[in-house]
Amino acid sequence: MEKVSGVHCKTGESPTWHAGEGAWYWVDIPARRVWRLDCASGATRYWQVPEMAACISPAARGGLIAGMESGIFHLALHEDGSVSAERLAAPPASELGEGMRFNDGRCDRQGRFWAGTMFMDMAAERAVGNLYRFTTGEGLSRPFVTGMLTQNGTAFSPRGDVMYLSDSHPQRRMVWAFDYDIASGSPHNKRVFLDLGAQKGRPDGAAVDADGCYWSCANDGGLLQRYTPAGVLDREIALPFAKPSMCSFGGPDLSTLLVTSIDPGTAGAHGWPGAVLLLRPGAQGLPEALFA
Structure with missing residues (x-):
């Protein structure tokens, strides 16, 4: 387990591996920063963006597609x-x-961008978040899922025929699975994949490995947890911060996980709050599709 040197994030989120560049990108939401880590050299840098970016994916035309405060952007x-x-x-x-x-x-x-919205004051418990699909040909879809408190955990099975989605709000702590129509890009048959209401931590960002297992960041639990496609917890990795936020497989062999975290800013926070970690969990990931 290795800490990425010289990086501290208030709310690190949305790591993604760009195979063509051999680099990871992620964001620090309140700082309005997009970070980049070059895998070969270890060099890091960041860019200031005009408003908070919370989720990103590399775009086939270059740059990034991003879900921000006021909409979907190309950066x-x-x-x-x-x-x-x-x-x-x-x-x-x-x-x-x-x-x-x-x-x-x-x-x-297939390179369609999925992103959800949330009301930023989580204490208000306003279930007004929606999940959207964006493509260049069709634009922004109607909401496919509504009534979410804190939308999170979007991921897809290796064949792309299952979509996962979580609500990480303390009052929900749920992960759902959907059958996913690859041709149309439409989820249906929503069902409970994980009900984590009684478990330590909240199901924040996630990634799926080559075996189809769902790796979930247990925010407030300080854990990285792997669930089989049947919803069975089969691995758990303790992390040196309480609030892991999202993970992404990358590196030349897709066997390294980059894990972002949140610094709660509270006195006595243990470990490395706000750090970004690299670790090799003994599993291989899947290539991230470029936004088409």
């Missing part, structure tokens, strides 16, 4: 440190009102 990150941000789509104001933003998201195996 072009320039060598001089500047950023070109183009808003591509946004939900109606009635669905993305004041105090809301996009949260967790990633591409399906």
Whole structure:
């Protein structure tokens, strides 16, 4: 387990491996930063973006697709440190009102971008979050899932025919599975995959490995947990911070996990809150699809 040097995030999120560049990208939401780690050299850098970005995926045309405060953006990150941000789509104001933003998201195996919204003040317990699909051809979809408190945990099975989604709010702590129509990009047959209400931690960001197992960051539990496709917990890794937020497989052999975390800013927080970790958990991941 290795700490990425020189990096501290208030709310590290949405790590993603860019195979073409041999690099990881992730965000620090409140700092409005997009970070990059070059795998070969270990060099890190960041770009300031114009509003909070919470989820990103590499785009086939270059740059990143991002779910931000006011919609879905394309971000072009320039060598001089500047950023070109183009808003591509946004939900109606009635669905993305004041105090809301996009949260967790990633591409399906075909390169469609999925992202959900949330009300940022979690203490308000406002179940107004929705899950959307975005493509260049069809734009932003209607909400496929509604009534979420803190949308999270979006991931897809190796064949792409199962979609996972979590609600990490303390009042929910649920992960659902959906049958996923690969041709149309539509989830259906929603069912409970994991009910974690009685378990330590909350199911935050996640990734799926080559065996189809779901790796979930147990926020507030300080754990990385692997669940089989049948929903059985078969591995658990203790982490040096209480609030892991999301993980991503990468590296040349897709056998390294990058794990982001949240610094709660409380006195006496143990370990390395806000750190970014690299570890080799003995499993291999799957390539992340570029936004098409």
